[in-house]
Amino acid sequence: LPPAQTDSDHVLAAIAETVTAVLGNQSFDVVGYSYGGYLALALAYQEPTRVQRLFLVCPTLTGIRGERHVAEHRIIQSAPIAVSAANADYFANYHKVTVVQNPQTWQAFQTQVIPGIRRTNLDALHQLHRDHGTHYRLSFEDQLKATNFAQPITLLSGRHDVTIGYTDHEAFMTHQVNGTFGLFANAGHNLPIDQYPMMAAYFTQFLRES
DSSP, X not given: OOGGXXXXXXXXXXXXXXXXXXXXXXXXXXXXXXXXXXXXXXXXXXXXXXXXXXEEESOOOOSSGGGOOOOOOOOSEEOXXXXXXXXXXXXXXXXXXXXXXXXXXXXXXXXXXXXHHHHOOXXXXXXHTTGGGTTTSOTTHHHHHHXXXXXXXXXEEETTXXXXXXXXXXXXXXXXXXXXXXXXXXXXXXXXXXXXXXXXXXXXXXXXXX
């Protein structure tokens, strides 16, 4: 997207256009994590007859970072980790948001997260976060958060999420009549790494109900 169009509304429009190009008028389910969860929910808001169900993990609900109710970071488990020189620059990111810190979660971070970070267009990311996050925020965020969705929603949240928090998730899910809410005590924003087996169990159930 051109710099002037690097905002969440335009990103969402590009995703919607791609989905239509691939699926036509078919209905579909949506899975989203963090910012992807924010866009997934927005897609369901705009396409209520096509989006059938949602599976959201630590989704953004409040675009402007300073308005979020985030948790304090806490390390639940810590074990010695050998960090190679190749990935040493990424360890601070892992340490900041992961609450179960051991060789297994560090390995998962290296294989699942770092490749995505390396492919990130940093210029576009900085454009998205410019002006204190006002371009990151969807123009219809207030309506989105107030919507009672008809679609089944599974939302997983980490109690120690320093990026998004969990209290906004709780408030949102209280008025989702078809909502399933999982608050993981021993997880932060890296919930898929902190508590992969529990997340996988929820996702397996989500697939069974399709």
